[in-house]
Amino acid sequence: GNSVTQMEGPVTLSEEAFLTINCTYTATGYPSLFWYVQYPGEGLQLLLKATKADDKGSNKGFEATYRKETTSFHLEKGSVQVSDSAVYFCALSYTGANSKLTFGKGITLSVRP
Amino acid sequence: NAGVTQTPKFRVLKTGQSMTLLCAQDMNHEYMYWYRQDPGMGLRLIHYSVGEGTTAKGEVPDGYNVSRLKKQNFLLGLESAAPSQTSVYFCASSSPSSGSGDDTQYFGPGTRLTVL
Numbered sequence: 001g002n003s004v005t006q007m008e009g010p011v012t013l014s015e016e017a018f019l020t021i022n023c024t025y026t027a028t029g030y031p032s033l034f035w036y037v038q039y040p041g042e043g044l045q046l047l048l049k050a051t052k053a054d055d056k057g058s059n060k061g062f063e064a065t066y067r068k069e070t071t072s073f074h075l076e077k078g079s080v081q082v083s084d085s086a087v088y089f090c091a092l093s094y095t096g097a098n099s100k101l102t103f104g105k106g107i108t109l110s111v112r113p
Numbered sequence: 114n115a116g117v118t119q120t121p122k123f124r125v126l127k128t129g130q131s132m133t134l135l136c137a138q139d140m141n142h143e144y145m146y147w148y149r150q151d152p153g154m155g156l157r158l159i160h161y162s163v164g165e166g167t168t169a170k171g172e173v174p175d176g177y178n179v180s181r182l183k184k185q186n187f188l189l190g191l192e193s194a195a196p197s198q199t200s201v202y203f204c205a206s207s208s209p210s211s212g213s214g215d216d217t218q219y220f221g222p223g224t225r226l227t228v229l
Contacts, residue, residue: 004155032216043117043203044156044220051216089155099144099207099216100171103155 002027002102004090009107013080021075021107023064023090031092033057033066033073034101038087047075047088082111115139117221119204125227126194134189134224136204144207145187146171146218147179149200156203162187194228201225 007022025033032051036044048057053068062077073090090104120135136145143164148156158171162181176198178190187206191198205218 034217036220043222044205046217046219049217093216093218099218100146100158100161101156101205101218103157105153105155 002031002092004092004102004104006088006090006104006107010110011107012110012112014112015082016079017111019075019077019080019084019109021088021090021109023073023075023104025071025073025090025092027071027092027102029094030068031094033064034091034093035062035064035073035075036089036091036103038089038106040086044089080109080111082113085109085111117204117206117219119202119221119224121224122222123225125229126191127229128195130194131190131192132194132226133191134202134204134226136187136189136206136221137185138187138204138206138219139185140206140208140219141184142206142208142219143184144218145181146205146207147177147187147189148203148205149173150203150223151200159189159202194226196228199226199228 003026034049035047037047048059050057050066056065064075087106089106091101093101117138146161147159157173160179162168165184168179180188202224204221207218
């Protein structure tokens with residue numbers, strides 16, 4: 001079956017540090033890939049997505065590139081802010097009748113001033 | 114435009130009690146989902162619906178029932194609550210067949226349920 005593996009957390013960084021959160025997946029065909037973010041006390045929000053190989057999703061300074069050859073979708077940001085402190089989930093799904101999301105376990109990011 | 118809303122936000126039950134969680138969306142989405150979130154487990158799909166009057170089991174359906182009598186509402190029921198059902202429950206909706214190519218799921222704010 002499909003699965004998503006995220007690096008173990010939590011991650012603690014100082015403000016303005018570079019961020020990488022690893023995500024790899026196991027799936028057949030060509031799923032869409034997503035990063036969702038959950039701020040404290042809130043529901044999940046879509047951060048970015050990519051729907052085909054070599055696509056780059058970007059939003060709020062975050063980027064991730066769909067790498068079919070390495071089955072990866074690593075999240076990066078050049079300079080994190082305290083307001084980026086949240087839980088980040090990598091996920092995949094297919095369009096149409098099989099559009100269920102498969103999530104990774106999530107990783108907590110804390111950014112210190 | 115409220116998006117996806119969930120009722121209630123918090124609830125405490127005793128073992129064996131029943132309750133229904135309500136999810137409503139105003140985006141005319143065809144698909145709706147119920148997930149549970151547990152520490153270290155990510156989100157796991159309980160049940161989902163691909164249209165009014167249809168439901169299907171997800172990854173962890175045992176102990177839950179759902180109904181989709183109206184397109185905008187998706188109800189999650191616990192007939193006899195157990196401590197193992199203590200969790201945060203999220204509803205989501207999407208419209209992957211809209212033709213726009215947008216298969217994004219939009220989430221509600223969650224319901225925190227504690228079963229004693």
